[in-house]
Amino acid sequence: MSIEFVPVSICGDILLKILIINYEFPPLGGGGGVATMDLALEWVKTARVDVLTSWFKGLPHYERVNGINVYRVPIFFRKSRDAASFLSMLSYLPFGFFKGLRLCLKDRYDVINTHFAVPSGPLGFALGLIFRIPNVLSLHGGDIYDPSKRMSPHRSFFWRNVVRFIMNRADRIIAQSSNTRDNALKYYAPRKEVGIIPLAFHPPPLSGAKRAALGLGKNEFLLITIGRLIKRKAIDHMIRALDAIPDARLRLLVLGDGPEREYLESLASELGLDNRIVFTGYVTEQQKFDFIEVSNVFISTSLHEGFGIVFMEAMYCGLPIICSNHGGQVDFLENEENALLVDVGDVGGYARSIRRFIEDDGLYRRCSKNNRLKVKDFYAGTVAGRYTDIYREVSDNRE
Numbered sequence: 001m002s003i004e005f006v007p008v009s010i011c012g013d014i015l016l017k018i019l020i021i022n023y024e025f026p027p028l029g030g031g032g033g034v035a036t037m038d039l040a041l042e043w044v045k046t047a048r049v050d051v052l053t054s055w056f057k058g059l060p061h062y063e064r065v066n067g068i069n070v071y072r073v074p075i076f077f078r079k080s081r082d083a084a085s086f087l088s089m090l091s092y093l094p095f096g097f098f099k100g101l102r103l104c105l106k107d108r109y110d111v112i113n114t115h116f117a118v119p120s121g122p123l124g125f126a127l128g129l130i131f132r133i134p135n136v137l138s139l140h141g142g143d144i145y146d147p148s149k150r151m152s153p154h155r156s157f158f159w160r161n162v163v164r165f166i167m168n169r170a171d172r173i174i175a176q177s178s179n180t181r182d183n184a185l186k187y188y189a190p191r192k193e194v195g196i197i198p199l200a201f202h203p204p205p206l207s208g209a210k211r212a213a214l215g216l217g218k219n220e221f222l223l224i225t226i227g228r229l230i231k232r233k234a235i236d237h238m239i240r241a242l243d244a245i246p247d248a249r250l251r252l253l254v255l256g257d258g259p260e261r262e263y264l265e266s267l268a269s270e271l272g273l274d275n276r277i278v279f280t281g282y283v284t285e286q287q288k289f290d291f292i293e294v295s296n297v298f299i300s301t302s303l304h305e306g307f308g309i310v311f312m313e314a315m316y317c318g319l320p321i322i323c324s325n326h327g328g329q330v331d332f333l334e335n336e337e338n339a340l341l342v343d344v345g346d347v348g349g350y351a352r353s354i355r356r357f358i359e360d361d362g363l364y365r366r367c368s369k370n371n372r373l374k375v376k377d378f379y380a381g382t383v384a385g386r387y388t389d390i391y392r393e394v395s396d397n398r399e
Helices: 031-043 086-106 121-131 157-169 178-188 235-243 261-270 285-294 309-316 347-359 361-378 380-398
Strands: 016-021 047-054 062-065 068-073 111-115 135-139 172-175 194-196 221-226 250-255 277-281 297-299 321-324 339-342
Touching: 016 031, 016 086, 016 121, 016 380, 031 047, 031 068, 031 111, 031 309, 031 380, 047 086, 068 086, 086 121, 111 121, 111 380, 121 135, 121 157, 135 157, 135 178, 135 380, 157 178, 172 178, 172 380, 178 194, 221 235, 221 285, 221 309, 235 250, 235 261, 235 347, 250 285, 261 277, 285 309, 297 309, 297 347, 309 321, 309 361, 321 347, 339 347, 339 361, 347 361, 361 380
Parallel strands: 016 047, 016 111, 047 068, 111 135, 135 172, 172 194, 221 250, 221 297, 250 277, 297 321, 321 339
Antiparallel strands: 062 068
């Protein structure tokens, strides 16, 4: 059952009116959209919250989600909920601009919160400029630095200058981690200060899932990974690490879908791992947490993560983590305290880390306990409040 929050008001006036601009919003996209939803669910308790995002087949163009007004505009060339093409992202801008004009003419927003420097950035800048609304730009990591993409903005002279332009004209720049901030400073040298506010996390209700109900064996050692199946996630490294451990009890659950799925399934088959890897495809939120709850270790072999909300989800369920030592996750994951950190692309290192968690019960229990404690630092109410303080400050400065 969903709960709709009614914004607190004084003398009938809503305290804040917030327009969120993000080309992806659940059920579209990955962690950036989920993080936006987690923030919006907190803000809507005391504010009017509108979201301007992308439409996809099967979704309504407008709906009210737990008190949040979600407006979806048409885009071209998007083939799945999980991944957006370059052209689909570009098409969001003109449709989003005209819908944004109508929304801003109808409602005088106090602040715009733009998520992702590209493709959402130009839209937030334009609407903020036209209507003199302060624009707070949230950087998610992959929007400014993605080592797996040839056309990542940090490698393109044109897009690097577009991102720098967008950053310099935002009223505030917020990075989700120190790694994202460092990449912003290194590649774009913005004139403005880049602050850090981590992604928000809402503790989910857990169902007490059982392995048998999910078709999983009682004595299996289950690794789980969650996310869009794209090159940056480098899930082939994970599969090859699994291949290096000839233990029939060891099984990998791959939750999510995307353009790399066919290749990954063929690789698993080629290595004879069909019975040791489960590709679930798209799952609901409840199904996702059911699988996490019955798993032993969360693993990520991603080439880079700006933060990674999936780490929070695994930590909440008490899973130790295996991941790379490069990215925003190193802000909250410490080697041998709540995770094992591996050099990017080191398949052997991932395999050794899996073995350590299987064989070292003391290490496993320490990391599990510490993750349950650490995740509380990222609960959504605290994180959303830090944004709200900034919104009030920039809104007051514009008056």
